[in-house]
Amino acid sequence: MTVRTRVAPSPTGDPHVGTAYIALFNLAFARQHGGQFLLRIEDTDQQRSTPESEQAILDSLRWLGMDWDEGPDVGGPHGPYRQSERQGMYAGYAEQLLASGHAFKCYRTAEELDAIRNAKQESGHQTALKASDLELSADEVAAREAAGAPFVIRMRVPETGTCAVDDMLRGVIELDWSQVDAQILLKSDGMPTYHLANVVDDHLMEITHVIRGEEWISSAPKHKLLYEYFGWDMPKLCHMPLLRNPDKSKLSKRKNPTSILFYKRMGFMPEALLNYLGRMGWSMPDEREKFARDEMFANFDISRVSLGGPVFDVEKLRWLNSLWLRELSPEGFAERFADWGLQKEALLPLIPHILPRVEVFSDVAPLAGHFLSGLTPLTPESFEHKALDAEKVTEVLQYGLWQLEAIRHWDKENIEQALFGLARAMDLKIRDFLQPFFMAIAGTTSTISVLDSMALLGPDMSRARVRHAVDVLGAPGKKKLKKMEKDFQHLLTVMATAEQGEG
Numbered sequence: 001m002t003v004r005t006r007v008a009p010s011p012t013g014d015p016h017v018g019t020a021y022i023a024l025f026n027l028a029f030a031r032q033h034g035g036q037f038l039l040r041i042e043d044t045d046q047q048r049s050t051p052e053s054e055q056a057i058l059d060s061l062r063w064l065g066m067d068w069d070e071g072p073d074v075g076g077p078h079g080p081y082r083q084s085e086r087q088g089m090y091a092g093y094a095e096q097l098l099a100s101g102h103a104f105k106c107y108r109t110a111e112e113l114d115a116i117r118n119a120k121q122e123s124g125h126q127t128a129l130k131a132s133d134l135e136l137s138a139d140e141v142a143a144r145e146a147a148g149a150p151f152v153i154r155m156r157v158p159e160t161g162t163c164a165v166d167d168m169l170r171g172v173i174e175l176d177w178s179q180v181d182a183q184i185l186l187k188s189d190g191m192p193t194y195h196l197a198n199v200v201d202d203h204l205m206e207i208t209h210v211i212r213g214e215e216w217i218s219s220a221p222k223h224k225l226l227y228e229y230f231g232w233d234m235p236k237l238c239h240m241p242l243l244r245n246p247d248k249s250k251l252s253k254r255k256n257p258t259s260i261l262f263y264k265r266m267g268f269m270p271e272a273l274l275n276y277l278g279r280m281g282w283s284m285p286d287e288r289e290k291f292a293r294d295e296m297f298a299n300f301d302i303s304r305v306s307l308g309g310p311v312f313d314v315e316k317l318r319w320l321n322s323l324w325l326r327e328l329s330p331e332g333f334a335e336r337f338a339d340w341g342l343q344k345e346a347l348l349p350l351i352p353h354i355l356p357r358v359e360v361f362s363d364v365a366p367l368a369g370h371f372l373s374g375l376t377p378l379t380p381e382s383f384e385h386k387a388l389d390a391e392k393v394t395e396v397l398q399y400g401l402w403q404l405e406a407i408r409h410w411d412k413e414n415i416e417q418a419l420f421g422l423a424r425a426m427d428l429k430i431r432d433f434l435q436p437f438f439m440a441i442a443g444t445t446s447t448i449s450v451l452d453s454m455a456l457l458g459p460d461m462s463r464a465r466v467r468h469a470v471d472v473l474g475a476p477g478k479k480k481l482k483k484m485e486k487d488f489q490h491l492l493t494v495m496a497t498a499e500q501g502e503g
């Protein structure tokens with residue numbers, strides 16, 4: 001048997017370090033066994049998936065030094081490798097399960113589903129929805145069918161008992177069927193859900209080992225059952241421990257930058273970031289901290305993964321990066337540094353913004369140095385403001401940060417809309433409102449438009465700098481934060497009303 005592993009990211013948002021971590025362990029496992037590793041894009045959620053996000057994932061993984069034997073960009077014998085291009089394949093499998101009685105058409109409306117759930121909850125029952133809750137009488141089905149009512153296809157799942165799932169790291173995990181819904185397999189628009197597409201594709205792509213994040217454990221019973229229904233061999237499952245913030249909560253971008261692009265812009269070496277990801281729950285047999293990709297592959301052993309939640313600590317990563325940096329020769333350093341920040345492609349997007357403002361090259365660094373730096377060096381005095389007191393400045397920055405965190409498509413227009421809407425709702429002059437953002441982002445107001453700066457720096461670096469500014473001003477305590485959240489909710493309503501007025 002040839003070992004075949006895969007990483008199957010959904011292209012929504014920025015390329016996440018968690019995706020790289022899972023990709024790395026799949027790749028290491030495949031390489032160690034002389035097998036193949038493939039990349040599949042799971043873009044069945046067409047509203048949230050974007051081609052930019054897919055490209056950023058591919059670019060980031062390659063930047064980190066990973067390669068795949070099959071994938072949307074390199075092709076392969078099991079393609080296409082993008083689920084949106086495989087759309088036509090899934091319905092037939094759902095129908096196969098209908099025919100064998102393992103699935104059923106569900107005509108329930110959203111209101112009916114709510115009512116069923118509420119009734120179950122009130123009677124103290126488990127709220128998982130089962131076929132027995134959902135199926136209508138044959139007459140009712142016929143009537144809805146005749147009326148052309150929309151339906152989904154759901155799988156049947158046992159009502160009681162336990163499902164034993166074998167996990168490569170955890171041994172047998174027992175999960176309660178009573179908690180598992182009669183999962184939707186095919187949506188009313190004919191699109192498959194993650195569960196159907198994932199199982200069908202893993203089978204067709206001959207995946208032998210599914211190494212994925214532990215957040216998918218609860219899906220494992222449904223997947224196991226689907227393999228049984230289809231009569232297919234199930235790949236071995238391995239659920240990796242989730243990456244955590246230093247406070248042990250699940251790694252989240254509110255506490256830690258999570259985008260690979262942030263680490264790239266911050267000037268981490270890809271070798272160091274990959275090395276650090278390899279340290280997440282795993283260690284070399286001799287426990288050495290610094291190792292290169294191929295050394296990891298040569299020594300890899302998945303059973304050495306420990307389940308205690310690995311902490312993704314930026315300080316530790318900086319330290320590891322410094323080891324890598326100091327090993328460069330002066331030539332190597334100069335080259336890598338220039339590659340990182342001074343090459344033409346990095347500079348070109350800035351030129352239109354700086355050109356009208358400079359007279360000699362030496363004007364460039366003071367004006368645009370913030371494109372080459374990380375977090376802005378700031379003190380509380382940096383935020384002295386002629387119109388706003390420190391408390392107001394903190395509010396402006398914190399509310400602004402929440403607005404920036406909500407932006408899905410990061411461009412100047414959306415940044416402007418989010419921030420200017422907030423300024424209006426707070427009844428502040430745009431100039432007064434923007435000054436703290438200039439300080440947070442560039443450390444000065446004598447620079448290019450702060451909206452352009454943010455657009456060019458990208459979401460993670462921009463948010464990280466604003467978050468840092470809030471910290472420098474003395475991050476609000478729990479109680480204060482609660483009140484701010486409430487006030488912010490109110491501002492959101494004001495903004496929504498204003499927008500309606502405009503529309």
Ligand code: GLU
Pocket residue numbers: 007008009010042198211212213216
């Ligand atoms: N598309 C899923 C994700 O975004 C894949 C999960 C799996 O590996 O099964 O993580």
